[in-house]
Amino acid sequence: MNTPKADLPAARALDWFMDKSLVLGYTKIGPMVRRHWWPPDPAPDALVGEHVLVTGGSGGLGLAAARGMARLGATVHLTGRDEKRLSQAQERLERDVPGALVEPVVADISNLAETREFARAFAARIPRLRALVHNAGVMPPERVTTDEGHELALATHVLGPQVLTYELADILAGGRVVVVTSGGAYGQRLDADDPEYTRAERSGTYSGVTAYARTKRMQLVLTGQWAADLAGRGVVAHAMHPGWADTPGVTDGLPRFAKVMAPLLRDDEGGADTAVWLAATDEPIGNGGFWNDRRRRATHYAPIGVESAAEVHRFWAFVCGATGTADTVATS
Numbered sequence: 001m002n003t004p005k006a007d008l009p010a011a012r013a014l015d016w017f018m019d020k021s022l023v024l025g026y027t028k029i030g031p032m033v034r035r036h037w038w039p040p041d042p043a044p045d046a047l048v049g050e051h052v053l054v055t056g057g058s059g060g061l062g063l064a065a066a067r068g069m070a071r072l073g074a075t076v077h078l079t080g081r082d083e084k085r086l087s088q089a090q091e092r093l094e095r096d097v098p099g100a101l102v103e104p105v106v107a108d109i110s111n112l113a114e115t116r117e118f119a120r121a122f123a124a125r126i127p128r129l130r131a132l133v134h135n136a137g138v139m140p141p142e143r144v145t146t147d148e149g150h151e152l153a154l155a156t157h158v159l160g161p162q163v164l165t166y167e168l169a170d171i172l173a174g175g176r177v178v179v180v181t182s183g184g185a186y187g188q189r190l191d192a193d194d195p196e197y198t199r200a201e202r203s204g205t206y207s208g209v210t211a212y213a214r215t216k217r218m219q220l221v222l223t224g225q226w227a228a229d230l231a232g233r234g235v236v237a238h239a240m241h242p243g244w245a246d247t248p249g250v251t252d253g254l255p256r257f258a259k260v261m262a263p264l265l266r267d268d269e270g271g272a273d274t275a276v277w278l279a280a281t282d283e284p285i286g287n288g289g290f291w292n293d294r295r296r297r298a299t300h301y302a303p304i305g306v307e308s309a310a311e312v313h314r315f316w317a318f319v320c321g322a323t324g325t326a327d328t329v330a331t332s
Helices: 009-021 029-034 060-071 083-096 112-125 152-167 183-187 198-203 208-233 255-264 268-280 309-323
Strands: 051-054 075-080 101-106 131-134 176-180 236-240 290-292
Touching: 009 029, 051 060, 060 075, 060 083, 060 101, 060 131, 060 176, 060 268, 075 083, 083 101, 112 152, 131 152, 131 268, 152 208, 152 309, 176 208, 176 268, 183 208, 208 236, 208 309, 236 268, 268 290
Parallel strands: 051 075, 051 131, 075 101, 131 176, 176 236, 236 290
Antiparallel strands: none
């Protein structure tokens, strides 16, 4: 039996070095090199007859992921907060992918009640969902709370996705959940004792970049909990990070970084590739992984600051309590 290229010692060593160097692994250099050994593309008709739902699908990585799945034959449902931008996204998809089936739906994932209402209506008319891609994201410049009292980044990246995932779990049976997270999660520990980031408000030290990275760390933990808790219902959950892509989240949120790194930033398609692949591939992908460039990655850059089982339990209990979801409290 031939050894897959990705498992050859030289490829594994180079891949590991690129990943740890960040610049080589996270920029467009990553896929340029890794495509020489990464797993094959999904079949051209891999998603024909399937439905997929992409949150934050009106632009950037969400729109690129939707385009990739539409090309594989999926009926693509997009959510976003701006009706005009969603309509423009639909027009772009239908232009780029002739014959694409696209449905835009205005929904604010940070609003838990609205998300629950949307999900129940969606599940009532869509019998089966092949993939749910959590892409909606924010990087608020100051600490703001939603009408329901939750810090905005937490509500958008953690609580809203929790509600949506559990409300759609029945129609996701046999399908996949893909969380678009960030390598920025490596820079933060799980804060199970102050998930709402209230200490920063009291001390006047709130940072949108930190709030974003904190909740991206939470998403990694959340993905593991979903994988454990929903496996019995036939739902597979994975997280992925897109590397450094030329998206509004980078150019608007980190303008200096984006300016310096501009020549090396990935385009939207490069950033979204692994999300599309995870949703569509028939390769064995297991459950509960963290991926970049079609390969599982460590959930921590180094074996320090790793969350304890007790911290995970407290965090999961908070999420379940804040959203009124999940019948059990899984442990990793």
